[in-house]
Amino acid sequence: MAGTLREGPFEGPLEDALAGGPGSALRLYWLGQAGFVIDIAGRRLVVDPYLSDSLATKYRGTPYPHVRMMPAPIAPAALTHVDFVLCTHAHTDHMDPGTLPGLFAANPAAELIAPRAVRHAALERSGLDAARIRLVDAGERIALSAGLHVTPTRAAHETLERDEAGNHRFLGYGIAAAGVTLWHAGDTVPFDGQVGEVEPLRPDIALLPVNGRRPELSERGIAGNLTLREAVALARSVGASAMIAHHYGLFAFNTADPEEIDSTAKSTDDPAVSRARPAIAFEWAPG
Template sequence: MAKSRGRDLVLRFGDLAIPPGTLGLLGLGQAGVGIRGPAGVIYVDPYLTDYGGEGERLDRCFEPPVDPAAIDDASCVLVSHEHVDHFDPETLGPIASSSPGARFYAPYACDFSKTGIDPERVTVPTVDEPFEVAGARITAVPSAHTGLERTDRGYRYLGYVIECNGVTVYHAGDTVVYDGMIETLSRWRIDAMFLPINGRDYFRTAEEIVGNTNFREAVELAETLDVGMVFPTHYDLVAGNTENPAYFVDYINRRNLHRPYHLLRPGEVFLLVGRG
């Protein structure tokens, strides 16, 4: 993919008008998304290479929609956990160079020494202690990538609640539904939820592929929390760990025909309108 094409996409995202009560979204594929408010841009879990770990490459199902070096508009980057499709040194390093003012937030298990990013730019957020970046109020909440994992350094997996311009977005990263999750998220009136739908099963677990919510669980959580719009994630990138989003569409329409949802495609620019 040519860098100029990626730069054009970033410029188009930057040209999107953001009236009160709205946020701009940029689809990056897998769980990645850009979130643009009036005062800056937040990127969540950008994975824009084929990095698969030291000496390894992943076989992507589609090309990255933007070169990470073209992202020069980042105010901050939120990382949910250390798995390479969420924490990619080859994506984060170029973003840090192109967006020198950006800060990076990630759980303790993310090793930023691999990225070349100055440690002074990196923060391990404390769960339930909001911080402010680019006009947004951001709260880290626990996620459970099959199970809650907590040490004296914090939770291994995080989700983020982002309140900006009158809109509240919950991005789960990778998670299953766990005891206490609904009570935690019920503190907010969520306008949009990004939740994985690739699920989990015996055979993928045997291959050490860590699981997530499936399409039914994602819909049921949206119904329980009465979220404004559901964005399914984590269904499109890595062969053998995908899901047909048509199953999600079918189930949400049968469960509640009036529950809004959107399949945010890689490279798509979308205006999210809050419920007010």
């Protein structure tokens, strides 16, 4: 669907901006790292919320202490009117035991959507019973409500991985409603077949991680993502007219340079590149 992704600041805390619940327009708010609030077709989706300091506690005193560079923009219990929470994989900054129980307690009707390959982690970290969890794998298009659909896609965080049953451990999500589609790629690097899988979804907006990858981190089990240049090329290849760069600015040892993102945004118009930022709302304007 032809349109323009507009961005602008909102006043006050994020809690106030979200207090009225979702409207019919597509609006996005960044939670930090890969986390987003997505209001679409009258529903509120939350993707990969990390709103605690659970990783700082886990890695205190190690070479990579996971101390936050930016505060959580909202408390889990203050994030309300949520219909669905989508987790792309089981790394803690995407499926956080310090965030999910409080978020679901504040939204007792909300459901969790997660990769089938990480069922145990989804149950354990969310605190939900199985009836409130939808487990999915790549290619399994599901309806969330009338006219709102999600299609999981494969992701390679740095490799494509499957469980013993063949289910993918890392996913992205194509989210479509009211003639607009956005694609949250999950944590991924480029891989053979990626463009051919995503292009048929006809994404208008691509939400892509841009912190790159470094051998010294990969060797310690800290998997990397797309570089900024790779992300722009991927967004262009799948036909997205707009791209939001994210997965930076949370942990100092594993981030990207915001000035480089902004410079790329100024010099690139295919796709139009934006940088996810706190206190900024993105809105899709059809046209």
